[in-house]
Amino acid sequence: MLYSFEVKSEISKLLACLLSPPDREITDALNSNYIFERLSDFFLDNQVRLYFLRDRNFSEEELSDDYYYSFFEKKVSLIESFYKPWTEDRECRSVMAGEKGLLMGDHALHMKALYEMYNLEISFDISTQPDHLVFELDFLSFLYTNYSKREALQFITDHLDWTSDLYSESRKAGISEFYGEVIGTVDFFVENEKAGLDAYN
Amino acid sequence: MNHKGITRRTFLKAAGGAATALSASGVFGFEEWKKKSYASAIEKIPTQCQGCCANRCGIYAYVKNGRIWKIEGNPKAHNNVGSVCPRGHGYIHELYDPDRIKQPLKRTENGTFTPVSWEQAFREITMKLNLLIMDHGPQSLFWLQYPLANAPLVFRFMHALGSPNTISHGTTCFVARNGAFKMTSGGLPDNDLKNSKYIIIIGRNPCGGIKLYQMKDLVEAKEKGAKIVVVDPRHNETAAIADEWLSIKPGTDLAFLLSMLNVIINEELYDLEFIENYTVGFDNLLDEIIMYPPEWAEKVCDIPKEKIYRIARELASHAPTALIHRGYHGAYGAGYINSFQTARAVAIVNAVIGNYERSGGLFMPYKAKLGSLQEGGHPAPGIPTAPKADGAGIPGRYPVASYSNGISHAVPELALAGELKAGFIYHTNPVRTNPNPKRVIAGYKKLDLLVTIDCVISETAALSDYILPESFYLERDDSVDTVHGGKKAQITLVQKVLDPMHDTKPLFEIIKGLSTGLGVSRFFNFTQDEYNQLKLNPLGISLTDLKREGVIETGEEWKEGFKPCKTPSKKIEIFSDRLEAWGIAPLPRWREPLVSPDPDDATSFRLLHGKQSVHTNAMTANIPILMEMSRHYNMIRLWMNRERGERLDLKDGDLVIVESDIGRGEIAVKLTEGLHPSAVWLPSGYGVFSKYLHTAKNIGLSYNDFVPTYFDPIVGHAMTSEVIVRVKKV
Numbered sequence: 059m060l061y062s063f064e065v066k067s068e069i070s071k072l073l074a075c076l077l078s079p080p081d082r083e084i085t086d087a088l089n090s091n092y093i094f095e096r097l098s099d100f101f102l103d104n105q106v107r108l109y110f111l112r113d114r115n116f117s118e119e120e121l122s123d124d125y126y127y128s129f130f131e132k133k134v135s136l137i138e139s140f141y142k143p144w145t146e147d148r149e150c151r152s153v154m155a156g157e158k159g160l161l162m163g164d165h166a167l168h169m170k171a172l173y174e175m176y177n178l179e180i181s182f183d184i185s186t187q188p189d190h191l192v193f194e195l196d197f198l199s200f201l202y203t204n205y206s207k208r209e210a211l212q213f214i215t216d217h218l219d220w221t222s223d224l225y226s227e228s229r230k231a232g233i234s235e236f237y238g239e240v241i242g243t244v245d246f247f248v249e250n251e252k253a254g255l256d257a258y259n
Numbered sequence: 260m261n262h263k264g265i266t267r268r269t270f271l272k273a274a275g276g277a278a279t280a281l282s283a284s285g286v287f288g289f290e291e292w293k294k295k296s297y298a299s300a301i302e303k304i305p306t307q308c309q310g311c312c313a314n315r316c317g318i319y320a321y322v323k324n325g326r327i328w329k330i331e332g333n334p335k336a337h338n339n340v341g342s343v344c345p346r347g348h349g350y351i352h353e354l355y356d357p358d359r360i361k362q363p364l365k366r367t368e369n370g371t372f373t374p375v376s377w378e379q380a381f382r383e384i385t386m387k388l389n390l391l392i393m394d395h396g397p398q399s400l401f402w403l404q405y406p407l408a409n410a411p412l413v414f415r416f417m418h419a420l421g422s423p424n425t426i427s428h429g430t431t432c433f434v435a436r437n438g439a440f441k442m443t444s445g446g447l448p449d450n451d452l453k454n455s456k457y458i459i460i461i462g463r464n465p466c467g468g469i470k471l472y473q474m475k476d477l478v479e480a481k482e483k484g485a486k487i488v489v490v491d492p493r494h495n496e497t498a499a500i501a502d503e504w505l506s507i508k509p510g511t512d513l514a515f516l517l518s519m520l521n522v523i524i525n526e527e528l529y530d531l532e533f534i535e536n537y538t539v540g541f542d543n544l545l546d547e548i549i550m551y552p553p554e555w556a557e558k559v560c561d562i563p564k565e566k567i568y569r570i571a572r573e574l575a576s577h578a579p580t581a582l583i584h585r586g587y588h589g590a591y592g593a594g595y596i597n598s599f600q601t602a603r604a605v606a607i608v609n610a611v612i613g614n615y616e617r618s619g620g621l622f623m624p625y626k627a628k629l630g631s632l633q634e635g636g637h638p639a640p641g642i643p644t645a646p647k648a649d650g651a652g653i654p655g656r657y658p659v660a661s662y663s664n665g666i667s668h669a670v671p672e673l674a675l676a677g678e679l680k681a682g683f684i685y686h687t688n689p690v691r692t693n694p695n696p697k698r699v700i701a702g703y704k705k706l707d708l709l710v711t712i713d714c715v716i717s718e719t720a721a722l723s724d725y726i727l728p729e730s731f732y733l734e735r736d737d738s739v740d741t742v743h744g745g746k747k748a749q750i751t752l753v754q755k756v757l758d759p760m761h762d763t764k765p766l767f768e769i770i771k772g773l774s775t776g777l778g779v780s781r782f783f784n785f786t787q788d789e790y791n792q793l794k795l796n797p798l799g800i801s802l803t804d805l806k807r808e809g810v811i812e813t814g815e816e817w818k819e820g821f822k823p824c825k826t827p828s829k830k831i832e833i834f835s836d837r838l839e840a841w842g843i844a845p846l847p848r849w850r851e852p853l854v855s856p857d858p859d860d861a862t863s864f865r866l867l868h869g870k871q872s873v874h875t876n877a878m879t880a881n882i883p884i885l886m887e888m889s890r891h892y893n894m895i896r897l898w899m900n901r902e903r904g905e906r907l908d909l910k911d912g913d914l915v916i917v918e919s920d921i922g923r924g925e926i927a928v929k930l931t932e933g934l935h936p937s938a939v940w941l942p943s944g945y946g947v948f949s950k951y952l953h954t955a956k957n958i959g960l961s962y963n964d965f966v967p968t969y970f971d972p973i974v975g976h977a978m979t980s981e982v983i984v985r986v987k988k989v
């Protein structure tokens with residue numbers, strides 16, 4: 059089924075919300091099944107399992123513990139640079155060149171350049187890393203709202219090609235079930251969008 | 260825009276101004292952006308390496324697109340003369356390490372950490388401190404630090420609060436040596452290695468414990484024909500370039516030195532003119548030294564008497580262009596009950612051959628005298644009247660311990676005794692660097708408030724109530740530094756070359772933030788730049804010039820010729836009246852180590868430790884490339900004498916259990932001819948157990964896990980080689 063860019067933009071933003079540190083509003087939106095309904099309208103039932111969002115009694119405290127456990131204690135990184143070589147610039151002679159697992163790699167610099175050129179700035183204090191998945195999903199949402207499929211596809215190809223690595227990492231680390239499923243959903247969304255946009259092209 | 264169930268929140272918001280058409284700009288696509296970005300210019304900015312070691316090498320930081328590109332040694336800097344060691348290169352990695360602390364953290368009730376704002380952290384910490392000061396007095400506070408150029412600011416802060424308890428890590432490192440030289444020659448001299456013709460290095464390894472200028476100087480001296488003798492139980496990296504290696508029995512260096520003195524005095528090989536003019540107490544030495552002929556010493560230290568005779572004669576025959584290296588941690592920094600007197604003996608052998616302030620001998624390095632804040636209208640707080648809680652510098656307790664170093668491993672004991680209630684840990688990790696970690700943890704847990712200032716969550720930070728993230732050294736400005744002193748004084752500084760990546764602050768800002776809530780902000784009503792310029796004023800150096808150059812030389816050039824010592828007699832005190840008055844042997848006198856391996860037990864060994872060139876304590880172990888080097892070169896092993904190992908049915912690489920009265924661990928063994936049979940040797944820098952340090956966690960062992968809590972009675976050092984372990988095959 060083909061969805062409007064407005065819907066895609068909303069889904070991308072909702073997924074960004076789910077990966078940001080939980081607060082009262084997110085917990086309420088989960089408990090009222092609002093998030094479940096919006097996502098299940100978008101994803102066909104057989105495509106992605108969303109039962110983890112449905113009819114549960116989420117508490118802000120428990121979700122915060124899960125968040126802390128998954129991304130602080132288990133150290134699963136939501137940052138793109140972590141999954142990619144720090145730089146591929148052959149001139150770089152530092153110990154970081156070519157190495158993965160670091161912050162502020164080339165992809166982070168590119169994200170910064172993109173925000174600058176679109177006159178956007180980071181306004182949410184989860185991390186100062188420009189290539190955090192929350193910002194990248196929000197940026198995708200922005201592209202869907204304001205620009206064409208060409209930009210969205212280019213962005214997904216350049217910057218969201220690591221979500222399956224994130225998914226494997228989260229399974230290996232044994233993070234909380236909730237955030238494991240959110241990451242699985244993000245990965246599915248990104249893959250699906252890429253395939254869809256490719257086909258559309 | 261509002262949805263039914265959730266506010267349309269913005270993670271990214273419009274900054275104002277019109278968006279550029281990115282597709283047209285050629286940087287929307289990552290590949291196009293790369294091409295443009297890779298062509299950017301590289302900027303070169305001088306600063307100082309803070310690779311967690313004492314050298315603080317002068318470096319140039321190369322910056323491209325707002326990221327560090329590489330570092331390179333500043334050839335003008337005395338301590339590194341253009342070089343950077345592996346740790347320095349590796350440490351820049353930490354800047355981009357996801358394990359770094361990204362914002363202030365507060366311990367929660369369930370023992371985890373939650374991010375808080377700086378305002379909240381300052382407010383809550385200072386509220387608790389004010390209450391503790393009210394209830395227990397300011398002397399119940401301490402500040403423990405690895406002393407860097409900011410140390411004077413810390414003393415100012417603690418003095419403003421009324422606490423004398425500013426302490427360095429020194430008692431686990433170097434204080435026996437420093438105390439001994441202070442009592443003998445009034446301060447710590449440097450070695451003029453490159454002009455020396457005969458160099459004896461006892462239990463010091465500048466090629467493993469890295470002193471870059473000394474490595475260069477040793478090579479230069481050797482090229483000019485100098486003879487280098489290494490006296491060490493282990494064939495270390497420096498022994499590899501030496502002419503001769505003497506595998507001494509650990510803890511007996513004092514016996515070796517006393518018998519060298521015996522030879523030099525009996526055979527009248529000393530410099531009588533120097534002794535008469537510049538020393539006191541030589542006559543007392545004559546009576547004492549008679550007890551220590553090489554025939555006695557060879558039985559104590561396992562070095563044949565012929566070698567002792569020969570080496571004593573060779574040293575004296577090359578004097579005054581000959582020296583015994585001043586040492587550092589190894590044999591007599593903080594190792595044995597006899598370390599203080601061993602270091603005194605080193606100072607005295609150098610004195611009797613008359614090499615002080617002589618080319619090729621020892622000399623007092625020149626340090627610039629910085630200006631005072633008083634001149635700028637910022638009076639200093641008074642020195643607190645309360646004595647130091649650890650007893651440093653107090654007759655009857657630890658008379659030779661210094662006020663500025665204090666006794667670091669006394670902190671947990673004083674916490675357990677209820678004398679210390681709260682403290683700050685800055686740039687050090689006592690849970691890993693102090694012996695007996697269980698006791699250390701118990702002590703730090705007993706405090707009512709513990710605040711750690713660091714870049715990563717070390718074992719100590721993990722115990723803390725609050726963790727305040729300091730900006731990485733490349734992201735901050737620090738105080739001007741005089742650490743680079745040699746034959747000419749130098750001024751250097753750490754200056755900011757990059758914007759901070761996370762919500763971190765330099766120490767200066769942290770102290771300012773704390774001082775407001777503690778009512779002492781009037782002592783910090785200046786900026787870091789103003790502070791630095793006031794310090795530079797008497798030298799006629801501008802901060803702008805220093806920031807441009809990185810290293811500036813100042814003052815006169817060192818010249819040969821004796822200068823009055825900072826001792827009561829203004830001379831080198833072979834016999835010390837002060838020591839005698841405090842009930843301490845006024846001349847070096849032989850004393851057995853406190854503990855020794857059981858000669859009837861094949862599994863019994865003394866546990867020694869030392870540095871490898873790729874690590875500094877436990878601080879660099881979490882750097883992936885440095886840990887990878889450790890693995891690649893198979894460096895994480897317990898050294899054991901081959902013959903002793905084979906008697907235990909061990910083969911190279913076998914796993915062994917190491918056990919002392921307080922600790923137990925498993926590690927692979929390295930069998931070697933390069934170690935005295937009575938000892939095993941463990942490289943330091945491993946044994947990290949903080950769950951937040953993902954690269955280093957649970958790799959290797961730390962010697963501190965096996966060492967009991969000791970205080971040497973003179974300087975209060977930790978005697979970290981006074982430990983016997985049993986080693987068995989797994």
Ligand code: SF4
Nearest residue numbers: 308310312316344347
């Ligand atoms: S010796 Fe190495 S780690 Fe220490 S300051 Fe120099 S370069 Fe940095």
